[in-house]
Amino acid sequence: MRRMSRGFTLLELLVVMSIIALATVGVSFALRDTGGTELRREGERLAVLLESARAQSRASGTTVRWRATANGFVFEGLPTLKMPDRWLLAGTRTNGPATLWLGPEPIISAQQVWIVNEAYPGRAVRIATDGVRAFTVEAMQ
Structure with missing residues (x-):
């Protein structure tokens, strides 16, 4: 008597599940980022800090200046708010002019700052505002 095949053994x-697992591992290694994500995250953090300082400047009526230092950056003019002053990613620095004026006027001049990291040559992140809108982050390669 012959048995009829009714499914997979x-x-x-x-075997099929092993092939799928190997393909998934291969795709995950192929999609690895070489630092662009970390540098962009640093830029997004800076954009949030700049907007926070800008809001504090408008609320207090004081002029706030952000500037890069040898070891990080500093917010000058915020008497009550202690802001972070270090980059999260070691080796991060600004490229080009590194001073931004954040207020207290509701409309500020168009400004930008470029951040780079020595570990990721050829990559840069631009944090900019047109003076009306919030600071935005744009990755450049």
């Missing part, structure tokens, strides 16, 4: 299912 356990061995066939294991």
